[in-house]
Amino acid sequence: MSATANVTKIDFYELLSVSRDASDGELKTAYRKLAMQYHPDRNPNNPEAEEKFKACSEAYQVLSDPEKRAAYDRYGHAAFTGGGPGAGGPFGGGGFSGNPQDLGDIFGDLFGEMFSGGASGGGRRASRAQRGRDVRYDLTLEFEEAVFGKEKEITVRRLDTCGECKGTGAAKGKSPIPCTQCGGRGQQRFQQGFFSVARTCSVCQGTGTLIVDPCQVCKGEARVQGEHKIHVKVPAGVEQDTRIRYGGEGEAGKFGGPAGDLYVVLNVKAHEFFERDGDDLHCVLPISFPQAALGTEVDIQTMEGLESIKVPEGTQSGREFKLRGKGVPHLNERGKGDLVVEVRVETPSKMTKQQRDLMRQLAETMTVNNAPHSRGLFEKVKEIFS
Ligand SMILES: [Zn+2]
Ligand SMILES: [Zn+2]
DSSP states (O other): OOHHHHHTOOOHHHHTTOOTTOOHHHHHHHHHHHHHHHOTTTSTTOHHHHHHHHHHHHHHHHHTSHHHHHHHHHHGGGGGSOOOTTTOOTTTTTTTTTOHHHHHHHHHHHHHHHHTTSOOTTOOOOOSOBOOOOEEEEEEEOHHHHHHOEEEEEEEEEEEEOTTTTTSOBOTTOOOEEOTTTTTSSEEEEEETTEEEEEEOTTTTTSSEEOSSBOTTTTTSSEEEEEEEEEEEEOTTOOTTOEEEETTOSSOOBTTOOOOOEEEEEEEOOOSSOEEETTEEEEEEEEEHHHHHHOEEEEEEETTEEEEEEEOTTOOTTOEEEETTOSOBOTTSSOBOOEEEEEEEEOOOSOOHHHHHHHHHHHHHOOGGGOHHHHHHHHHHHHHHO
16 A cells, blocks of 8 residues: 555545444445445456445445544545554554455355355354255156046165265265365455455355265265166046145255255156047047937947937038036036037048939929028029129
């Protein structure tokens, strides 16, 4: 810090936008707000913010210390310049900038709970505990199994807590030791110009501990691959991609962390006769031309046995008949969807000579009045040209 630089230095109280008689609490609040705003982690590659951050930090460090604050109030910036003996205050010679650890402690104090996820009292070590990952199991069902529900036993491969070391990762009789790199703090401090920045320790990944004698079975991983039988209860009415969650049946957690969840994801096979639309079922019923013309009663296979459908005289191809409640049960609800039967009139092919003669005779007797669609069109055309 040179004397010339100090000439342009802004007043510390002004910097923090507080009055000269601000309380410790007011100072802290003011600094916290500014430091959050200008913190280098939030303003990467922004030298202006870095300058502001440094200046505010310096101001706070001085004003939050009663002795330094008294000296500053009396001598101003000159209290910390380390200038000539006459000008030098009680902290001359770099009393402020000489010890970056001081600032680190302010950081621990101010940002501890914000940046380390709730660690208290300066303890900033990341927990070793790790939640197990969720596991997905794809289960293929027959169409009917999805409609009516099904109980199945599945075998899930997943990581389980190592039985040998009971999940510690350390060999029998050995415990993890404090990390030699960070001394068990879980974080390393780096000097970045004027202030120090804490980073997660790269050796222990922030856990603060090291396993020197790893368990032979899990190689220190605390978990081993295992197989588990799970009884799956598929409820009636599930469909393609329905997910059934089994809490805690996923991978085991690490070092005391909770287990993940198991998701059974359903794949439902197609049906040769029925198509699903939500909880409604659709199917196509082919009938002959005489059946459509004269009317008929047809037995149709539903999911729950035969049902009779009355096809009235003069039924057109494409007409739909709805059988209420003959569809798929609503999932986790009362009631069922409908079965929609679409009639399709088939034009005869490969007729015998007799059938052809009869068809010809029939054709000769047909008029436009026999055909509802043609009649409608015929009348429209008549209207237009009359
Ligand atoms: Zn083990
Ligand atoms: Zn470490």
